[in-house]
Amino acid sequence: MPVNRRGKKSRPGSAVDTPVQQDPREGEPLANFKTTGITNLCNVAKPFKNSEYKSGRRWKNLKQVVAQEQAASNWPVDFPAYWAIDAPPSLLPQKKYCDITGLSAKYTDPKTNVRYHSAEVYQVIRTLPPGAEQQYLALRNASVTLK
Amino acid sequence: MMAKTNVYEIPDGPPDPQPALPSFDYAEMGQGGIPLVIDNSPGCCRAGWATEQDPRLEFESVVAKYRNRKLSAGPISLVGSSVYSDPMAKSSIRSAFDGDVVTNFDSMECILDYIFTMLGCVEDKIDQPIVMTEAVCTPYTSRSNMSELLFECYNIPSVTYGIDSAWSYYKNTGTFNTDGLVIGSGTTTTHIIPIYDTRAQTEHCKRINMGSTSMEEYLLKLLQLKYPTFPMKITEWQAQDLIQNFTYVAEDYDRELSSYLATENLAQKDTTIQFPFPTPSLDERTEEEIQQATERRREQAKKMQEMAARKRQEKIEERAKELEELTAIRDSKDELDGRSYAMRLADAGIEDDQDLEEAISNAQQVVSRAQNKELGVEPEEKDTPTFPLADVPDEELTDEQKQEKRKQVLLKAGYEARMRARVEKEKEKVRQDELARQDEERRLNHFDEWLADLKGKRDKTIARMEERRAHRRELNDRRSHASQVRMRNIADLAANEGTAPTGKRRRRGDQDDDFGAEDDDWNIYRDISKEDEAEEDEEDEAELERHNKQLSLYAPDYLESLDRAARGKIESATMYRFTEGCKQAILEKPAAPQKLDNEAIVARVAREYQLHLNVERIRVPEIIFRPGLVGLDQAGLLETIEGVVRQTGSRISLLDNVFVTGCGFAQISGILERLRCDIQGIAPTGTPIAVRRAADPLRDAWRGAAQWSMREAEAFRASRITRQDYLEHGGEYLREHSASNRYSRVSARSSPPPT
Numbered sequence: 001m002p003v004n005r006r007g008k009k010s011r012p013g014s015a016v017d018t019p020v021q022q023d024p025r026e027g028e029p030l031a032n033f034k035t036t037g038i039t040n041l042c043n044v045a046k047p048f049k050n051s052e053y054k055s056g057r058r059w060k061n062l063k064q065v066v067a068q069e070q071a072a073s074n075w076p077v078d079f080p081a082y083w084a085i086d087a088p089p090s091l092l093p094q095k096k097y098c099d100i101t102g103l104s105a106k107y108t109d110p111k112t113n114v115r116y117h118s119a120e121v122y123q124v125i126r127t128l129p130p131g132a133e134q135q136y137l138a139l140r141n142a143s144v145t146l147k
Numbered sequence: 148m149m150a151k152t153n154v155y156e157i158p159d160g161p162p163d164p165q166p167a168l169p170s171f172d173y174a175e176m177g178q179g180g181i182p183l184v185i186d187n188s189p190g191c192c193r194a195g196w197a198t199e200q201d202p203r204l205e206f207e208s209v210v211a212k213y214r215n216r217k218l219s220a221g222p223i224s225l226v227g228s229s230v231y232s233d234p235m236a237k238s239s240i241r242s243a244f245d246g247d248v249v250t251n252f253d254s255m256e257c258i259l260d261y262i263f264t265m266l267g268c269v270e271d272k273i274d275q276p277i278v279m280t281e282a283v284c285t286p287y288t289s290r291s292n293m294s295e296l297l298f299e300c301y302n303i304p305s306v307t308y309g310i311d312s313a314w315s316y317y318k319n320t321g322t323f324n325t326d327g328l329v330i331g332s333g334t335t336t337t338h339i340i341p342i343y344d345t346r347a348q349t350e351h352c353k354r355i356n357m358g359s360t361s362m363e364e365y366l367l368k369l370l371q372l373k374y375p376t377f378p379m380k381i382t383e384w385q386a387q388d389l390i391q392n393f394t395y396v397a398e399d400y401d402r403e404l405s406s407y408l409a410t411e412n413l414a415q416k417d418t419t420i421q422f423p424f425p426t427p428s429l430d431e432r433t434e435e436e437i438q439q440a441t442e443r444r445r446e447q448a449k450k451m452q453e454m455a456a457r458k459r460q461e462k463i464e465e466r467a468k469e470l471e472e473l474t475a476i477r478d479s480k481d482e483l484d485g486r487s488y489a490m491r492l493a494d495a496g497i498e499d500d501q502d503l504e505e506a507i508s509n510a511q512q513v514v515s516r517a518q519n520k521e522l523g524v525e526p527e528e529k530d531t532p533t534f535p536l537a538d539v540p541d542e543e544l545t546d547e548q549k550q551e552k553r554k555q556v557l558l559k560a561g562y563e564a565r566m567r568a569r570v571e572k573e574k575e576k577v578r579q580d581e582l583a584r585q586d587e588e589r590r591l592n593h594f595d596e597w598l599a600d601l602k603g604k605r606d607k608t609i610a611r612m613e614e615r616r617a618h619r620r621e622l623n624d625r626r627s628h629a630s631q632v633r634m635r636n637i638a639d640l641a642a643n644e645g646t647a648p649t650g651k652r653r654r655r656g657d658q659d660d661d662f663g664a665e666d667d668d669w670n671i672y673r674d675i676s677k678e679d680e681a682e683e684d685e686e687d688e689a690e691l692e693r694h695n696k697q698l699s700l701y702a703p704d705y706l707e708s709l710d711r712a713a714r715g716k717i718e719s720a721t722m723y724r725f726t727e728g729c730k731q732a733i734l735e736k737p738a739a740p741q742k743l744d745n746e747a748i749v750a751r752v753a754r755e756y757q758l759h760l761n762v763e764r765i766r767v768p769e770i771i772f773r774p775g776l777v778g779l780d781q782a783g784l785l786e787t788i789e790g791v792v793r794q795t796g797s798r799i800s801l802l803d804n805v806f807v808t809g810c811g812f813a814q815i816s817g818i819l820e821r822l823r824c825d826i827q828g829i830a831p832t833g834t835p836i837a838v839r840r841a842a843d844p845l846r847d848a849w850r851g852a853a854q855w856s857m858r859e860a861e862a863f864r865a866s867r868i869t870r871q872d873y874l875e876h877g878g879e880y881l882r883e884h885s886a887s888n889r890y891s892r893v894s895a896r897s898s899p900p901p902t
Contacts, residue, residue, distance in 0.1 A: 024260070030169060030269055037166030038264065039232065041224045046260055048268050053300040055252055055292075062245035065288045073893040080350040080889055082248070082284045085338075087353045088790070090782040094775045095401070101725050102369075102766040103404055120721050132372075139368055141778020 024049040099136040100124055113137060154419040154757075155392065160384050164228035170203060173267035180304075182856045182863075183275040185262060186311055186849035189244035190334040190359065190810050193846065194262045197278065197853040201846065204265050208243065210254040211236035226261035246356075247282040247336045252292050256300065263301070272302035276867055278856050280311040280848060283331070283338045284349055284888055291878030298873050305867035307856065311848035312338060313347040313886035315808040315841050318851030323347075323885040327804035328788065330822075332811030334358045337771060337784070339791045341801055346885040351794045353787045357771055357779065358811040362390050365777055366767050373726060374758060379422045381758075389760065390767060393418050396817035397765040398824055400772070407762050408724040417728035417761045424756035429745045456521075463517045470510040477503060534559040590701070598702055605694040612687050636675050699740060706739035713738075728759040768815045772825075784812075785825045799834050802826055808841035808848070855886065 027045035038044055060068070066083050075081055098105040098117035105115035109125055112133040116122050125133065137143040170176075176196045177183070186193040188208065195203035206227030214222055215235045223236070230236050243254035263273060277297060281290060290308065297303045312331025317323060326343040340352040363386040370381055397403040406412055432440070476495060480488055497503050536544070536552040537559050544552060590597045621629035643662065662668050698706055717723050717732040733751070743751070770776045772783040782790065792801055805822060807813040823838045830836060841847040856863045866884035873880065881890035 030264065030267065031171075033169055034171070035168075037168045038261075039166045039225065039229050040219060041226060041257065041260055041264065042222050043219070044264055046264060047271050048263055048273050048301060049260070050272075050300050050302060055256075055296070057252075059251045059253070060288075062248050062250055062286075065248070065250060065286050069286050069288055071896070073895055075893055076891055078350060079891050079893075080284045080352065082282075082286045085284050085349070085352055085354045087339075087355045087781040087787045089780045090775065090786055092782075092786060094773070097404075097766075097776065100372075101408075101721065102762040103407070103721075104401065118721060124722055132375075135368075135372060139365075139372070139778070140776060 023051050025051050099139060113142065153417075154421050156421045156423075157385055157388060159423060160382060161228065161231075164232055166229065167204075167206070167227070167265060169265045170267040173269065176266075177275050180274075180276060182278045182307075182853075183262075183266070183273070184278045184849060184853045184856065186280045186852065187249070187258075188280060188311060188333060188810075188848075189242060189247055191845070192258060192262070193849040194266070195849070195853070196266075197856045199853070200850070202849045204262060205846075206261070208258065210241050210243065210257040211239045212241070212253075212257065213239040224257050224260075226257055247333055247358075248285060248289050249281075249293060250289065252296055255293070256296060259296070259301065274304060276856075277303050277306040278852050278863075279306060279308055280314070280852065281308045281888070282336075283310050283312075283340065283352060283354065287879035287893075290881065294868065294873055294878040294880070298870055303870075305869045307863065307866045307868065307884070308881060308888070309852060309855075309866075309884065309886035310340070310347055310349070310888065311852075312340065312808050313342065314849075314851030314855060315844070315847040316342060316347075316806050316851070317855050317886060318847040319806065319808075319839075319841050320804075325804060326798065326800045327806050328792070328801040330784070330788075330805065330807045330809075330813065332358055332771070332807070332809040332813045334360050334810060337809075337811060339784075339787055341791055341795045341798070343795065343798060343801065346883075347887070348795065349889050351791055353791050355771065355774060355779075355781050355784065355787060357774060357777075357781075358809075359387070359390070359814075361770060361777065362394070362767050362812075363387050365770060366390060366394075366763060369763055369766070370758060373763075377758070378755060381422075389420065391814065393760050394764050394768050394815055396768045396772075396812075396815050396821045398817065398820050400765065400769055403765060404762070407765070408721055413724055413729045413761070416764065417724075417759055418764070419728060419730070420758040420760060421753060422756040422758070424753050427748055427752045429748060431745065459517065459521070463514060463521070466510055466514050466517070470507065470514055473503065473507045473510060477507065532558070532562060594701075598705075601694060601697060602705070605691065605698065608687050608691050608694065612684065612691070615684065633675050636671055640671065640675070695738060695740070698738075703739075709738045710734060725762065726759060728761060730754065730759075768812060768818070771812045772821070784822075785829065788826065789829050799830060802830055803835045803837050805836070805838040806841070807838065808844045810845050813840060813844045852886075859885075 024046040027043055029045050033044060070081070070083055096105045096108075096115050097103065098121060099114045100121050101117050103117040105117055107117075107122070108115050109122065112125060112128075114125050114133050114136055116125060128136075134143045176198070182197040184195060184197050184202070186202070190208060191205060192208040193202035193205045195201065207230075209230050210224065210226050211230040211233075212222060212224045213236060215233065218233065218235075223233075225232070225236055230240050241251060241254045243249050243251050243258060245251070249255055279293075281293070285308075293308075294306065297306050310331070311333075312329045313323075315331070316327060316329050320327065323342060323345045327341075329338070329340040329342055329347070331338045331340065335356065335358040337355045337357055338352055339355075341348045363383055366386045366389060367381060367383070370377075370386075407416060430437075472495070476491055476497075479491065480500075483491065492499070492503065497506060534555040536548060537555045539548075539552065541549060541552070586597070589600075618629055621627040622633065624630060695706065713734055714732040717734075718729070723732065733754075766776070770779075772785060774781045774783055781787075788805075792798065795801065805826065807818060807822070812818060819838045819840055823836055826836050826838070827834075843850075862884050866882050866887065868880060868882050872882070876892075879890075881888060883890055
């Protein structure tokens with residue numbers, strides 16, 4: 001089991017899962033790659049790096065970062081923070097479109113909630129394999145998920 | 148409707164990546180503190196010297212870190228398109244970004260390593276000021292980590308952060324003194340940023356969480372649902388390729404949509420996407436070769452026949468010889484004495500005279516039959532067998548004779564039945580011949596009537612088959628009327644059977660329901676059976692074939708016209724046009740016989756590997772105007788623009804300089820016209836409106852940053868976050884400038900926030 005700098009077991013699949021840290025300054029000098037080009041970056045010496053520097057952190061995803069940051073500080077009301085600039089929901093009436101063809105939809109199938117353009121498309125809905133209508137609904141994020 | 152269609156042969160994927168060659172002029176280029184400009188965006192990273200026109204490096208912003216013992220003992224880290232060079236790397240491909248924000252700084256470190264290495268840095272620190280793009284309103288955490296990495300790991304002297312689309316605006320406007328409205332559309336987000344008072348006003352900007360990848364995902368899902376049985380996997384790269392080449396923004400979405408699948412538009416707007424397909428095995432011989440082959444086959448068959456005949460002949464001769472010998476033995480009976488005759492018999496394996504006679508007659512029969520066959524003579528009708536005992540009363544017979552009589556009675560019955568059947572058959576044949584003759588006569592004398600009849604018969608056969616098919620379909624549905632009738636019949640039969648054998652009642656006869664008294668009663672079993680129909684289907688199929696053959700012989704246009712009509716009906720359907728564009732429909736059972744030549748076979752196979760883009764071409768980019776299409780609960784582009792302008796105190800001057808840039812929706816053709824048209828609808832009458840696109844929506848952010856840092860020396864100097872700033876104010880510290888985000892020092896909350 002690989003052990004990282006802080007002595008904790010590294011979690012498999014985490015982004016920090018680089019088993020052995022090598023000194024970035026070691027490796028072949030850049031001049032050796034003049035004609036071959038660089039593929040594996042680990043083979044090249046990177047003298048410009050600080051060999052002492054290691055982050056060794058586990059990185060949070062954007063959602064976690066934003067939530068944490070929003071909660072941790074007193075943000076000025078009018079400060080343009082990442083979470084504050086999301087476009088608000090639409091206030092306009094939404095036109096409906098056929099889930100199958102994308103054409104304008106006059107009707108909604110009461111059984112599946114799929115919107116459809118014409119009787120012909122309705123025939124298609126009727127012959128859909130079970131579950132397929134959920135995939136169509138998922139297109140506009142309207143599928144029913146059972147938990 | 149065989150219109151010329153636009154066929155696009157889509158490649159499998161990007162061309163194979165070539166290992167990139169590093170530069171070796173770092174020391175010269177960087178002399179005098181020339182800034183290094185890095186446009187760090189989630190799709191593509193660009194880096195180079197501020198003094199140059201174009202970025203030196205331009206690579207896909209992906210990293211793969213893994214081990215592969217076959218290739219190298221140590222760890223491997225690949226950056227850019229080289230991650231696709233090793234199949235092992237595939238599962239460990241990572242991006243530094245989550246959305247438009249850098250979150251994974253291990254990957255970021257690899258990317259920076261790659262940039263500095265490729266630019267040829269061999270010094271022990273990076274001694275150039277860095278100019279780098281960051282997301283609009285980047286979270287402090289992300290900037291803090293980035294600064295930490297740059298200052299601690301690479302020892303850079305200073306960094307300037309700015310917004311890519313603002314710099315792109317600078318590149319195309321030459322100044323921040325002109326007011327404008329920037330629409331920066333990236334891989335996952337689209338920002339609307341007003342620019343006035345000489346800077347990007349991020350406090351009034353808005354973000355719609357949609358970018359180029361949203362379109363790719365949407366197109367992929369649409370195609371998967373449209374062609375659920377498509378034999379190929381459509382890759383993200385291919386989806387991107389299709390979006391770049393074929394999608395466009397409709398100026399008036401609803402109007403264009405309403406007639407998109409109409410005949411007059413379809414041929415022009417439908418696009419056929421041809422995926423690579425396997426070549427079918429073909430008969431590639433020429434006419435002459437085929438003829439030669441059949442000739443050879445015929446000759447071979449002839450040879451075989453001759454050989455078989457020779458063999459038969461030999462056999463006959465053998466038997467004839469045998470016969471001769473046997474007759475010789477018989478003839479010798481008179482000449483030889485008893486003893487030597489008996490010996491001769493024994494030699495031939497024969498017991499006595501009777502045996503000999505039998506053998507001779509057997510041999511005679513075999514020889515004569517064989518000879519007859521060879522000469523083509525039909526075996527003559529055997530004499531009518533006699534059954535002398537069959538009609539003699541039992542009383543006059545001995546026991547042995549009775550037994551013989553029984554046998555003869557059976558034989559007689561069988562013989563008579565055979566004869567009757569033969570007569571029947573002959574009669575039937577005569578009748579059929581007569582019918583055929585009449586038919587032929589009718590055809591010659593009353594052709595029109597005859598043809599109409601034939602068509603009618605054909606239609607009837609088809610109707611019959613169709614009816615049976617419908618019935619079968621209905622039986623599959625348990626709740627249909629047909630199924631219920633069947634179940635009721637079964638239940639009735641079962642009920643009758645259940646009561647019938649209960650002894651006494653049956654004897655009394657009060658339950659006798661006369662079942663079977665009429666022949667039709669038995670049809671009930673046919674009705675409840677599901678299998679019987681196969682036979683009838685076959686009969687009708689054969690009949691249809693017969694009709695078709697005659698029709699194609701005497702009225703060849705008729706079947707063609709039927710096929711044309713059938714095809715026309717299919718082709719005019721909305722769903723068909725949606726999935727197949729204006730391709731000719733393939734009939735499941737064409738009436739006219741079809742012969743596919745090689746070209747047609749290839750075309751058939753090719754068609755299975757074809758997709759059609761039609762409605763999708765406008766449906767996919769439309770999502771930025773109607774995020775509801777993909778279920779995103781945000782206002783569309785126009786509504787957001789309206790909101791942003793209102794927030795700025797309705798500075799309608801912004802609308803005279805709407806600027807579109809970035810790798811997302813900005814690249815889609817028609818977006819400028821659409822925006823102009825839509826903005827006209829919301830702006831007060833007479834407002835001057837101008838919408839334009841960056842000269843190069845992809846690279847102008849980098850070029851703008853480079854130019855800005857060289858030309859606006861004053862502003863650039865003031866914007867540099869130095870090592871001292873970093874140490875003093877922390878990683879999230881930002882020096883504001885015209886193209887930057889806002890910075891405000893925030894205090895930590897003393898109490899934990901309410902959860």
